[in-house]
Amino acid sequence: MVRCRRGGVRCPVIYDVGEDWIVMEDVGRVSVKDYLKSLPQTSPLPSSAITCLLSLTNSIISIHSSSCIHGDLTTSNFMYNPTSIIPLDFGLSTICAPNMGEKKRKNNEMNGGNNNRIESFAVDLYVLERSIISTHENGEEMVKVIVNEYKEKSREGDRVVQKLGEVRARGRKRECFG
Ligand SMILES: Nc1ncnc2c1ncn2[C@@H]1O[C@H](COP(=O)(O)OP(=O)(O)OP(=O)(O)O)[C@@H](O)[C@H]1O
Numbered sequence: 498m499v500r501c502r503r504g505g506v507r508c509p510v511i512y513d514v515g516e517d518w519i520v521m522e523d524v525g526r527v528s529v530k531d532y533l534k535s536l537p538q539t540s541p542l543p544s545s546a547i548t549c550l551l552s553l554t555n556s557i558i559s560i561h562s563s564s565c566i567h568g569d570l571t572t573s574n575f576m577y578n579p580t581s582i583i584p585l586d587f588g589l590s591t592i593c594a595p596n597m598g599e600k601k602r603k604n605n606e607m608n609g610g611n612n613n614r615i616e617s618f619a620v621d622l623y624v625l626e627r628s629i630i631s632t633h634e635n636g637e638e639m640v641k642v643i644v645n646e647y648k649e650k651s652r653e654g655d656r657v658v659q660k661l662g663e664v665r666a667r668g669r670k671r672e673c674f675g
């Protein structure tokens with residue numbers, strides 16, 4: 498959380514930590530899940546839902562730009578506030594390798610290095626996608642808004658969204674064949 502805050506993510510302020518406790522800023526009572534469910538469940542999505550989903554996506558992009566994998570992206574793990582969307586629940590989060598930049602990355606791949614960073618971000622998005630589809634009535638439409646925004650706004654968006662396609666295909670295969 499501290500790492501994400503340093504990277505500009507609007508996470509709760511951490512006041513104190515102990516061995517098995519943490520004191521942090523109270524960031525409200527309304528989760529993104531509650532907020533989206535309170536809106537008309539229409540298709541196309543109401544503009545307020547789109548605005549909220551775009552902020553949610555930009556928060557995720559900032560988390561990923563901080564080289565952090567959240568590990569449990571769901572609409573209930575983000576709080577809604579009219580001026581910001583605030584991620585919570587970093588209990589499953591991990592840190593990944595920094596963004597190497599195009600030249601170093603290509604060299605790394607040519608030398609057989611894998612690209613766990615992109616794969617991890619794609620899996621993070623896949624977890625969110627599955628959770629949204631099972632939680633929200635217009636989940637498929639919501640996912641499209643998120644994926645398009647991620648692709649457009651993240652510096653690594655093209656590669657992550659391409660990888661997301663592979664992760665989905667693996668998921669479908671698992672569903673069919675166990
Ligand atoms: N900083 C905070 N400000 C306001 N509410 C919070 C904050 N942190 C946690 N909460 C509330 O507590 C709930 C559970 O927190 P969190 O998701 O971190 O724990 P959890 O053990 O993973 O619980 P869950 O299984 O419900 O996700 C959140 O959904 C939110 O309603």
Ligand SMILES: [Mg+2]
Nearest residue numbers: 573574585586
């Ligand atoms: Mg939680």
